[in-house]
Amino acid sequence: MFGLFSSKKPFNAQVNATATKLEVPAGDNLLNAALNSGLAWPHNCRVGSCGTCRCKLLEGEIKALNDFGYVLDADELDQGMILACQTRLRTDIAVEVTLDNQTASVVAAQKSAGVVSSVTELTHDIVEVRIKLEQPLPQFVAGQYAELTMEGIDDARSYSFARSPANEDADTVSFYVRRVPDGVMSNLLHDGNRLGSKVSVSGPHGTFYMRESTVPALCIAGGSGLAPIKAMLEQCDQDGFNRKIIFLFGARTQKDLYCIDDMEQLSAKHSQFSFLPVLSEVDDDNDWTGKRGLVTEYINQQGLDIPACQAYLCGPPPMIDAAIEILNKEGLDNSQIFFDKFLDASHLPGGKR
Incomplete structure (x- = not known):
């Protein structure tokens, strides 16, 4: 009887032919499990919008948290491509992905509370929002993003850092926020006086940054x-x-x-x-x-x-x-x-x- 209340067992994901098996806890997605294990899995938004975390499903069954067709094209779907951030496992699986081995300098994300310190209009529908943090985040790499949450808004929103670490105070982060029709957070940040509004910032996230190279x-x-x-x-x-x-x-x-x-x-x-x-x-x-x-x-x-x-x-x-x-x-x-x-x-x- 007590077995009815036991937690679900994790499944394993074989990542590429030579990699060790990755344990994916029940209820977690493939990308989170990969990042938590230290794998340099390419990613950016983590909400199924950018497509960076795509990989090829070779074996096994999965549950798609959102329709992959919003981001992947028909050819990619036919080839068995999936989005790791929108994938939960139904069985053990095997996947193929090109890991980003240049992510050694990318640090683990942390959370910090902060307040909106300034909102500057850049265009008719884009503002720069600067947030002063209680505790500095780990130093990000130019090109990465953070996840912002505000009171009364259920889900985090992802925004790229708009200034390089060299051009930013350690306890301040800046983002360009475009007004989205019916967008809850973007309209909240655009409308009225938001100075002093509380914001939780998680970061840095993502693998979009300029690689070391001398080619154009x-x-x-x-x-x-x-x-x-x-x-x-x-x-x-x-x-x-x-x-x-x-x-x-x-x-x-x-x-x-x-x-x-x-x-x-x-x-x-x-x-x-x-x-x-x-x-x-x-x-x-x-x-x-x-x-x-x-x-x-x-x-x-x-x-x-x-x-x-x-x-x-x-x-x-x-x-x-x-x-x-x-x-x-x-x-x-x-x-x-x-x-x-x-x-x-x-x-x-x-x-x-």
């Missing part, structure tokens, strides 16, 4: 996806640009542009760095003298030997998917493409950001 890097961002790219570039400014970096920033109209002065100052300071903003929705009679069209249309116009580059992409999924398709056609291997899809939780089943 092509960075592409759209909307609030500027945040992690800007943080990376600030870190390059601190360390010294040791390679050619081109940054293409896509926006709809001039009112959607921000941090332009910062990028132009970097470009003037470093001959290795160039910056190109591109607007996709500009009237013919507009006084905009810069580039027009989709930002991905300018990938092939930068004079780069694309197969010998790295690419860092951050922003809306359609932009990232289009960029990856072009880069693949030009011969860039997927192992040299790093991306963070900014798909807000309102696009997932039952989610609101």
Whole structure:
């Protein structure tokens, strides 16, 4: 009789052919178990929106916490690809994943209480939110993100650090928050005076950051996806640009542009760095003298030997998917493409950001 109340046994996940078996506790997801065991599993959002934690299911049965089709395309689903952060085990399984062996410098996440210390309007729908912490977080790597929770909001929201560690006080963190229609937290942070509001911050999280290399890097961002790219570039400014970096920033109209002065100052300071903003929705009679069209249309116009580059992409999924398709056609291997899809939780089943 007492067996009816015993806890469920964990299942095992064989990760790649040569790896040891990973124990996944009942009720936990595959990604959490992997990270808790110290595996350098690639990940960013941890809520099923970015697709970074994808892996191939070789054997066994799983339960999908959310529909993988929101992030993975039909070909990936046919190949047996799954999202580790949205996977619970029904049986022992075997999976195949490319582990990120450059994550040695990425530290374990911690939580800290804090308060909103400033909210600065950057565009009509993006603000910079700065949070003063009671206890500093472990030092993050430019490109990573934190999870924010506020009173009255059930689930955490993920936002990328908008400044490099060198440009941030140890007890302060900054984020670019785009207003999402019907988004609970984003509207809360945009509306009214939120100074002093309590926020819990967990971080750092994610494996989106600039890898050590001397090959040229092509960075592409759209909307609030500027945040992690800007943080990376600030870190390059601190360390010294040791390679050619081109940054293409896509926006709809001039009112959607921000941090332009910062990028132009970097470009003037470093001959290795160039910056190109591109607007996709500009009237013919507009006084905009810069580039027009989709930002991905300018990938092939930068004079780069694309197969010998790295690419860092951050922003809306359609932009990232289009960029990856072009880069693949030009011969860039997927192992040299790093991306963070900014798909807000309102696009997932039952989610609101």
